[in-house]
Amino acid sequence: MCLLIKESQNVDGGLWTQYIERASKTKRDPTCHDWEFLARFLTTAAGSNPVVSAMAHRALQAKQYEADKTWDALVMATQGHPYFHRFYGPQIYTSEDLPGWVRAQASTKVPQERKVLAIKTIMVRTSEDARAVLRCVLVDADGKVVLDDWVKPYGSITDDVKAFGTTPEQIEATSTMREQLQQKLLKLISPDTILLGHNTAQDLCAIRLHHAKIVDVGLLCRSFDNPRHAPTLKEIYETIARDNEAMGPRDTDDSEPASAARVLVDVGRHLKDHRMDKPKSHPTPKNVDNGGRQEQQSKLFVHKIPRMVRPEEIQALFQPQPVVGNIKMSSGGTWSALLDFGSPALAMAMFDSVPGSTGQDTRGRAQKSLYIPLMFNSSDTQYVEIKIQKAG
Incomplete structure (x- = not known):
């Protein structure tokens, strides 16, 4: 539950901080509070943020199944895990x-x-x-x-x-x-x-x-x-x-x-x-940043974007919309950016959903062409080609 609260802070828009202040608490670390206090927050936040709502629903369901020694209980535990989304x-x-x-x-x-x-x-x-x-x-x-x-x-x-x-x-x-x-x-x-x-x-x-x-x-x-x-x-x-x-x-x-x-x-x-057992620690291999690699695989790299194209237009090409970041301008009148979908699986699905065959860039990385419309007037629409590839 504590891990879920920490995860939700990435998407809750400051709801956890507001909840702490309204409760006249001084410590923001979820581990300093009991389960009932955390559960009330999730119930409160669920009404104002759909992402937190989904996370809370899965977590509270998983809590109900915690002592149930069935395969369905493990399904609920998987869906209720803070990193599931x-x-x-x-x-x-x-x-x-x-x-x-x-x-x-x-x-x-x-x-x-x-x-x-x-x-x-x-x-x-x-x-x-x-x-x-x-x-x-x-x-x-x-x-x-x-x-x-x-x-x-x-x-x-x-x-x-x-x-x-x-x-x-x-x-x-x-x-x-x-x-x-x-x-x-x-x-x-x-x-x-x-x-x-x-x-x-x-x-x-x-x-x-x-x-x-x-x-x-x-x-x-x-x-x-x-x-x-x-x-x-x-x-x-x-x-x-x-x-x-x-x-x-x-x-x-x-x-x-x-x-x-x-x-x-x-x-x-x-x-x-053994549903009630606390997961045991596993050693992290040296010199391997699994979290960083996982985070990178959640992104797609788009480049050769004309300067007249706004980041919002690139963002609107995908559903759900990614977070556009790391924007860099080039000397050739184009720009590039990273599209963060929050999940390696979703980033892969979005890349696969781009129509057309997969080619390669100069370094041999998988790459696709994406065509977006540029409307100069009501009767003149031209399409410009941009490139998209997996960042991980």
Whole structure:
């Protein structure tokens, strides 16, 4: 709850400070106040800020489910996490299908034993996508492999696929494309299926799958004292296994995604049965700024924008609208800026929604052209080309 309050201060427009002053309190640190005081703030702020309202609703629901040892309780805990809104943007929860995205259909009949499916994907960088799905594995709650498919990504692969146990020739011979993978998934899941993963937002974005019932162990296991560090699946499992002699060494590498998916099931089951435990600390790797990298991946870089185009016009091209910052003028009569969408998943979806093929800039980074209208008079409209690319 304290972390949620701190997160809400980025979007509440000073509501927390006003609440503290009205209550005649002197300390603004949420950790200095009891749960009831914090809950009253969220209830109060919810009426005046829709973003805080959504955060408060999820957090208070998660509190009600806190002692409930069910998979649905973990879904609520994931949605109630203070950092949930950073990674799970509206492209995952929207009621409208984005181009190229799919969602599970209510007509799909799923056996009870497949209510929970652990998902593990291998992603690679290609000339058209920073995170293209290369392999997708689904494992049920009993550890049985339900799906294990290699996928041929669009564009040329720039990563070394040998690290994933395959070769470029084998990938080239693969007939399954992302669309075929989507159709296979739709036969295996329903809207009530719970997808259990680690950083599940990346899996869903790579597959282009809308889904609401998610358990993200990477999110749930972030430590309270260092919430910006996202622990790896290996770190999470080893932390749990230290206190459980029955859990021996397991393989969590991408070369064995089925084994990693079974580890996800074990971790999820442990979290389900120990909901009241405080997440333990995980060491932050040295010289790695995960928070900074995550923050950078939440942005898109736009450049070659004519000076007569205002920042508000660029902002209005996207829904939801990003924050325009780091504006720089060039000597050639154009300017550039960073568009902050607040979530890597949302930034990726916005980049993918730009029509047209993906090219490359002089450094080999994925880039698209975006055309915006310039109206000189009521009958003369010209279009100018600007460039947009991923900042992370």
